[in-house]
Amino acid sequence: MKQTFNSRDPLYLQVVRQFKEKMANGQYKPGQEVPSRRELASQLGINPNTAQRAYKLMEEEDLVHTGKNMPSKLTGDLKKFSFVRQELIQEAVDQFIEVVKSLGIPLEEAQEELSRRYQVNGKASESDD
Amino acid sequence: MIEVKQLKKKYGKRHVLKDISFQAHKGEITCLIGVNGVGKTTILKGIMNLTPLNGGMVEIDGKPLTSERYEDITFIPDTLTMMPSMTVKQSMDFMKDYYRSWNPKRAEDLLTFFKIKKEERISDLSKGNKAKVNMLLGLALDVDYLLMDEPFSGIDLFSREQILSVFSSHLVEDRGVLLTTHDLTDFETLVDKVVLIDDGQVVREFYTEEMRETEGKSVVDVMREVYQ
Amino acid sequence: MNIFLKLLAFEFNRFKKGYLSLIGLTFTIQGVGLFFQSRSYLSKVEMLKEEGVSTQGILSQLGHFDLLNYTYSLWFVAPIMLGIVALLFYSVFIWYRDWLGKNTFIYRLLLLPAKRMSIYFAKLFTIFLSVLGLVSSQYLFLHVYKWLIPLIISEEFTQVQSIAQVIEQGAFMVFLFPKTLPFFFFAYLTGLMVLMVLFTLILFERSFHLKGILLATGYAGLSLFIYFSPAIYQLYTRIIFANSETFLWFSIMGIVLMGLSILVSNFLLTKKITV
Numbered sequence: 001m002k003q004t005f006n007s008r009d010p011l012y013l014q015v016v017r018q019f020k021e022k023m024a025n026g027q028y029k030p031g032q033e034v035p036s037r038r039e040l041a042s043q044l045g046i047n048p049n050t051a052q053r054a055y056k057l058m059e060e061e062d063l064v065h066t067g068k069n070m071p072s073k074l075t076g077d078l079k080k081f082s083f084v085r086q087e088l089i090q091e092a093v094d095q096f097i098e099v100v101k102s103l104g105i106p107l108e109e110a111q112e113e114l115s116r117r118y119q120v121n122g123k124a125s126e127s128d129d
Numbered sequence: 130m131i132e133v134k135q136l137k138k139k140y141g142k143r144h145v146l147k148d149i150s151f152q153a154h155k156g157e158i159t160c161l162i163g164v165n166g167v168g169k170t171t172i173l174k175g176i177m178n179l180t181p182l183n184g185g186m187v188e189i190d191g192k193p194l195t196s197e198r199y200e201d202i203t204f205i206p207d208t209l210t211m212m213p214s215m216t217v218k219q220s221m222d223f224m225k226d227y228y229r230s231w232n233p234k235r236a237e238d239l240l241t242f243f244k245i246k247k248e249e250r251i252s253d254l255s256k257g258n259k260a261k262v263n264m265l266l267g268l269a270l271d272v273d274y275l276l277m278d279e280p281f282s283g284i285d286l287f288s289r290e291q292i293l294s295v296f297s298s299h300l301v302e303d304r305g306v307l308l309t310t311h312d313l314t315d316f317e318t319l320v321d322k323v324v325l326i327d328d329g330q331v332v333r334e335f336y337t338e339e340m341r342e343t344e345g346k347s348v349v350d351v352m353r354e355v356y357q
Numbered sequence: 358m359n360i361f362l363k364l365l366a367f368e369f370n371r372f373k374k375g376y377l378s379l380i381g382l383t384f385t386i387q388g389v390g391l392f393f394q395s396r397s398y399l400s401k402v403e404m405l406k407e408e409g410v411s412t413q414g415i416l417s418q419l420g421h422f423d424l425l426n427y428t429y430s431l432w433f434v435a436p437i438m439l440g441i442v443a444l445l446f447y448s449v450f451i452w453y454r455d456w457l458g459k460n461t462f463i464y465r466l467l468l469l470p471a472k473r474m475s476i477y478f479a480k481l482f483t484i485f486l487s488v489l490g491l492v493s494s495q496y497l498f499l500h501v502y503k504w505l506i507p508l509i510i511s512e513e514f515t516q517v518q519s520i521a522q523v524i525e526q527g528a529f530m531v532f533l534f535p536k537t538l539p540f541f542f543f544a545y546l547t548g549l550m551v552l553m554v555l556f557t558l559i560l561f562e563r564s565f566h567l568k569g570i571l572l573a574t575g576y577a578g579l580s581l582f583i584y585f586s587p588a589i590y591q592l593y594t595r596i597i598f599a600n601s602e603t604f605l606w607f608s609i610m611g612i613v614l615m616g617l618s619i620l621v622s623n624f625l626l627t628k629k630i631t632v
Contacts, residue, residue, distance in 0.1 A: 007317050007347035010338050041297040046318045047158060048302055050338065179467055180631045181564075196627075199470040210464040226363055227469050 011046055015054035019063065023074065024085040031076035034064060130154050130190060131176070131202070131274055131307060137184035138171055145171055147329035149185070155273060155305040158296060158319060162310060162348075163326035164356060169309035170207070172326075173276045176307075177204045189274065200230045202274040205267035207282060209259045213252035217245060217262055224266055236269035239300070243291060257288025264292060268300050275301065277308040281316075293319065317348050325355055360471035364479035369486070372447065376487055379443055380494050383436040390432020391502055395509045398422045402514060412513050422510045424503050425518050428527035437529055440491050444484060448552060451480050452559045456632070463632050473626040474619075481556060485549055492533050499523060543608060550611045553618040554580045560622050564629035576621070583617075584610050 005014050022028040034040075037055055041048040055072065058064040063080060066072040075081075100110045131153040138146040145168040153159035161169045174180040176187045176194065187194050189202055211220040217240075225231045240247060243261040245254075254262060260280070267275055281289045295301060296319040310316065317337070325333040332355050340346050369376075398419065405415045420426065427433055455463035466476050499520055506515055524530045535541040554577070561573035582589075587606035591597055598606065 005318055007349065008341055008345050010342045011318055012338060013342075038299055038302065042294060044318075045293065045297055045315070047321055048297060049157065049321055050318070053338070174632070177468065178627070179464070181629050196473060197470055199468055204464075204468055206464050208459050208461075210461055212462055213458075223367075223465070227360060227471075229470075 005046075011050045012053040012057060015040070015044065015046070015051065016057055019054075019058060020084045020088060023063070023081055024088045028074055030074060030078055030081055032074045033071050034074055036071065131305060132188045132191075133172070133176065133185070134187070135185040136172060136175055136182055136187075138168065138175060138180070139183050144329055146175070146182075149326070149329070149331055151324045151331050151334050153274070153305055153307040153322070156303050157321040158301070158306045158308070159322040159324060160308055160310060160313075160316075160320045161324050161326060162313070162352065165311055167326050168329060169311075169326060170278050173204060173278050173307070173309060176276060177202075179204070200228060200270075201272055202276070203267050203270050203272045205263055205275065205277045205280065207278040207280075209251065209254075209263040209266075211251050211262075211266070214250065216248055216250050217254075218247040220251065220262065220266060221247070221269070224269065228270055230271040232269050232271045235271075235300075236265065239265040239269055242300075255285075255288075257284045260284045260288060260292065264295065268295065272304070274305040274307065277306065279309055279311070281310070282312070289315070313348060313352075320348070323348055323351070325352065327355055359475075360469060361475040361478055364466075364469075364475055365482055368451070368479045368483040372451070372483060372487065375443075375447070376490075379440055380491065383440060383491075383495065384498055386436045387433050387498060387502070390430060391427060391505065392509075394427060394430055394432060395422055395506070398514075399510070416514065419514075421516050422506070422514055423516045423518055424499070424506055425523050425527055427502065427506075428523060428530065434528055437495070437533070444488055444491070447487075448484050448555055449559060451484065452556070452563065456563070461632060467630065467632065473630075474623050477556065477622055477626060481549075481552060484552055485545075488548065489545075495533060496520075539604075543604065546615075547607075547611055550584075550615050550618075553615055553622070557618045557622050557625070560625040560630070564625045564631065580614055580618075583614055586610060 005011055019028070019034075028034075035043060037048055037051040040046075040054075041051040044051070055064055055066070059066060062077070063075055063084070064072050065075060096110075096114075105113075133152070134150050136146050136149040137144070149168075149172055151159075161172060163169050171180060175182045175185075177199075178194070178196070189198060192198075194202065211223070215223070221236055224236075225233065243258075243265060245258055245261060245265070249258075251259065251262070264277075264280065267277070281292055284292070293315055296306070296316075313320075320337050322336050323333070323340075324331055333351055335351070337348055340348070340351060401419055402415055405418065410418070455461065455466060467473060469475070503518075503520065503523075507517070524534045525536065532544070535544045558573040558577055561576060562569040565572055584607070587598065587603065587610060
């Protein structure tokens with residue numbers, strides 16, 4: 001399936017981000033095989049060089065391992081997975097806080113609203129299916 | 130590397146190309162962008178010696194381009210230039226007859242990829258299928274460099290999607306692609322490098338990822354700056 | 358097989374249908390003509406016989422019906438003219454057809470991994486060999502007519518002539534089948550030269566378009582001047598060359614023009630042509 005990308009942010013970072021999201025939400029399992037660069041490029045409709053760059057970054061971050069003549073695999077390290085999850089949670093929460101603060105909303109109200117909306121939102125998307 | 134140095138072209142008194150210099154590398158997709166009539170096609174034709182230039186030179190991997198090197202570099206014009214009476218197979222055979230670099234295996238793969246029947250006559254093909262056969266005849270050559278003039282102009286949505294998918298596939302992998310387009314829709318994510326042409330000159334030459342990373346601008350943003 | 362030979366075969370293949378029809382048409386028209394002409398001759402003979410005219414009398418009135426006489430009939434000459442016109446037309450069309458329409462095939466030809474002059478020579482020899490082929494088929498047809506005539510016309514009204522005699526005395530024949538070998542070469546090489554000059558003119562037009570027509574006219578003038586310079590020299594100096602000298606001079610000028618046309622065509626094809 002084709003993904004849409006933001007044309008103002010580097011694509012390779014957006015690809016890495018998508019990987020991390022899938023690692024965080026459990027769509028990707030530790031040690032799982034990942035598509036080759038070429039496969040990823042055609043799946044996403046991006047340049048193979050960009051896919052290559054995304055993999056290079058993930059290798060540097062130890063999220064992906066590539067052996068010689070072997071398909072690339074996600075790390076089997078569970079700590080890495082929880083680290084990625086933690087990273088994304090923090091990022092989301094930081095963003096939320098930033099917006100809420102700029103609107104001058106107190107913490108209690110924000111918390112209350114957050115838990116109420118979270119449930120409503122969840123139900124709405126369930127009934128959509 | 131395709132190195133274009135100071136190309137100049139006059140039509141009568143009008144300077145269509147004033148000073149065009151840029152590079153297109155192997156393993157990259159380089160896109161010549163400009164509004165219509167800016168001379169993009171003339172650049173490609175000039176490189177392939179299909180129209181005389183008034184100055185400048187072209188080097189492929191450091192050597193001047195002569196017709197013997199058409200085994201290493203090929204040009205896919207914006208229309209299919211085979212005779213309408215030929216069948217797809219006959220046009221493939223034509224290529225096979227004249228080019229050592231013709232790769233029959235890849236030609237067959239491409240036929241399957243594009244879902245085209247060999248027995249069909251060129252004159253009976255739809256516009257989209259003509260464009261695909263046009264691509265096929267160039268892509269099936271084992272050349273290092275592919276020049277393409279407006280590869281997705283005037284074709285239907287689904288043919289366009291199929292042709293677009295060529296650029297993220299193994300079909301152009303490790304080759305240098307230099308193409309022209311005036312419409313970047315769905316193509317921005319596929320381009321490595323952009324050369325913006327305006328008023329007969331190269332106004333910007335940049336890598337798309339670098340542009341996004343350092344300036345936070347999309348290709349269209351940069352185009353807007355230049356053309357508006 | 359090198360690219361020139363492949364291109365020659367390719368060009369010939371493209372011309373095949375038209376060319377074979379031309380040969381077929383020649384034979385058909387000449388054959389039908391032979392049939393009608395002999396029928397009308399025979400009916401005249403019958404009429405005269407009924408009037409009681411002797412064979413001798415008929416012959417002195419109508420003459421013989423023989424191959425040599427037949428070559429002077431329009432039925433025989435028209436297809437030859439048609440052939441000449443058709444080949445002249447195709448000599449021009451063989452280039453322009455590659456620029457015709459949206460599917461400009463000239464792209465394919467100019468992008469072939471070979472010297473561009475291979476395209477030129479392939480086209481040149483397609484025409485040249487077609488001329489030779491057409492002439493040989495005419496030669497063959499003469500033999501057929503020679504064999505046919507005695508089957509239609511009874512012995513006393515026809516006379517058997519050798520093909521050599523028909524060629525020597527028949528209409529146009531001397532142009533198609535020059536008598537001596539040196540003259541044969543001279544005539545056909547002159548034809549080839551004319552074709553090469555014509556191709557150069559076309560390439561001028563294809564390279565420079567409107568301005569090219571002017572340049573082509575200039576080149577045509579120059580070619581005429583070069584070719585006829587021995588004659589002009591004779592007129593001017595009032596020194597008359599012997600026949601063999603004239604022959605030699607025209608041969609030399611022909612070779613000069615061929616060389617010049619190749620040089621100019623090569624320059625135009627590799628440096629100036631536009632698609």
